Amino acid sequence: MASRKYSGKDTRPTNEFIHIDLLPEVKRPRNLNINLLLIVLIAVIASWLIIYIPLTSRQTALDTALERRADASYELLLVNQQFVGLNIDNDRIAMYERIERAMALQTDFEELHAAISTEINRRGTIHYFLYNAVSGELYIQVSSTSITSFDIIDFDLIELPMVVSSRYTVTHHEGTRVHAEFIVEVDFDAE
Numbered sequence: 001m002a003s004r005k006y007s008g009k010d011t012r013p014t015n016e017f018i019h020i021d022l023l024p025e026v027k028r029p030r031n032l033n034i035n036l037l038l039i040v041l042i043a044v045i046a047s048w049l050i051i052y053i054p055l056t057s058r059q060t061a062l063d064t065a066l067e068r069r070a071d072a073s074y075e076l077l078l079v080n081q082q083f084v085g086l087n088i089d090n091d092r093i094a095m096y097e098r099i100e101r102a103m104a105l106q107t108d109f110e111e112l113h114a115a116i117s118t119e120i121n122r123r124g125t126i127h128y129f130l131y132n133a134v135s136g137e138l139y140i141q142v143s144s145t146s147i148t149s150f151d152i153i154d155f156d157l158i159e160l161p162m163v164v165s166s167r168y169t170v171t172h173h174e175g176t177r178v179h180a181e182f183i184v185e186v187d188f189d190a191e
Contacts, residue, residue, distance in 0.1 A: 123149040
């Protein structure tokens with residue numbers, strides 16, 4: 001091979017690699033990195049405020065409720081063990097409570113029966129006398145010789161202090177007698 005000779009004008013050797021930078025030089029400012037770090041920090045703090053604080057307060061409330069429930073169930077277990085240990089019968093307790101409720105519904109029926117019987121017996125005859133404790137109504141079947149005596153009996157019943165209202169319906173005629181059923185609403189607590 002032939003060798004080349006250098007001229008004095010050219011200072012570069014001919015077999016040297018030529019580096020050409022076609023891309024411009026990009027400088028990233030440091031502010032971009034700091035801005036990204038600030039955004040991430042604000043997002044973390046906001047999520048802590050929005051999610052973690054309400055979640056911890058609700059978790060505390062749930063833990064308190066679960067503790068109360070556990071305490072109550074343990075106390076129920078202890079009471080049931082005491083019932084078993086003392087041979088207490090729950091059916092007897094329930095029966096006693098029903099008796100107490102029934103005694104609270106008990107009324108002085110004799111006084112009312114005597115007052116109503118006195119008023120009705122002046123003008124007619126009582127055939128039956130039924131009291132419904134649930135509705136507080138008396139059902140009385142009366143017979144009399146005339147229909148007008150029922151109006152007088154109705155008026156006399158309303159005058160009694162325990163009677164709230166009174167109404168009657170004529171059921172049937174039997175010869176000279178007329179039968180009617182009175183529905184009398186009673187309040188035993190009235191004075």
